[in-house]
Amino acid sequence: MIAITRRTTLKGTLALAATSLAPSVLHAREARPGLFLFDARFAASRQLAEQWRAQGVPVLDSREHDLGLAWRERIPQALAANPRIEGVTLWSDRFICETFGRDHSLAMTVADSALPGADPALRQWVLA
Numbered sequence: 001m002i003a004i005t006r007r008t009t010l011k012g013t014l015a016l017a018a019t020s021l022a023p024s025v026l027h028a029r030e031a032r033p034g035l036f037l038f039d040a041r042f043a044a045s046r047q048l049a050e051q052w053r054a055q056g057v058p059v060l061d062s063r064e065h066d067l068g069l070a071w072r073e074r075i076p077q078a079l080a081a082n083p084r085i086e087g088v089t090l091w092s093d094r095f096i097c098e099t100f101g102r103d104h105s106l107a108m109t110v111a112d113s114a115l116p117g118a119d120p121a122l123r124q125w126v127l128a
Contacts, residue, residue, distance in 0.1 A: 032057055033126070034082030035075060037089055037097065039063060044118035045088040052086075062093040071100035079104065084128040088115065094125045101127045 036059045038049035049059045058078045060070060067075075079085060083106060087094060091112065098108055110126040 031084060032082070033084045033086040034058075034080075035060060035078040035085045037062055037085060037087035037093065039089045039093065039122070042088070042119055042122050044115050045122060048088050062087075062089050067093060067096045067100070071097075071103075075100075076104060079106075084126065086124075086126050088118075088122060088124045090121055091123055094123055097125075097127060 032055060033052070034057075036049055036052040036057050038045040038059060038061055040046055040049075040061045040063055049061075053059050060074070060078075065074070075085070083104070085097060085101070085106070087097060094112065098111075101107070106127040108125060109128045110124065112123045112125060114120065115122055115124050
């Protein structure tokens, strides 16, 4: 028999809230990003990049481009009309983008959320 205490009720309520909000957070996109950054080594990241590319969003593979150089010209140009960048990358690429994004008045709005069923090293994030 499971004892029902205030603590177990609270934990159950928090777990239910987290599981019910997770899909809506992942699928509810307020706006299209001005750029989507992905890591082609991961299938989940490639799939999201293809979905955004199909919607006309520029995508950038962090393995093909030096992010430090990309933040000097390519990324700011892509963000000129829409200052929102999304990424599904490793933490190191997220950190680089967060650091360079500060120079463009961007801040993390979603940091390090895990993708269900994807490699745990892969993180989803948003700078706006």
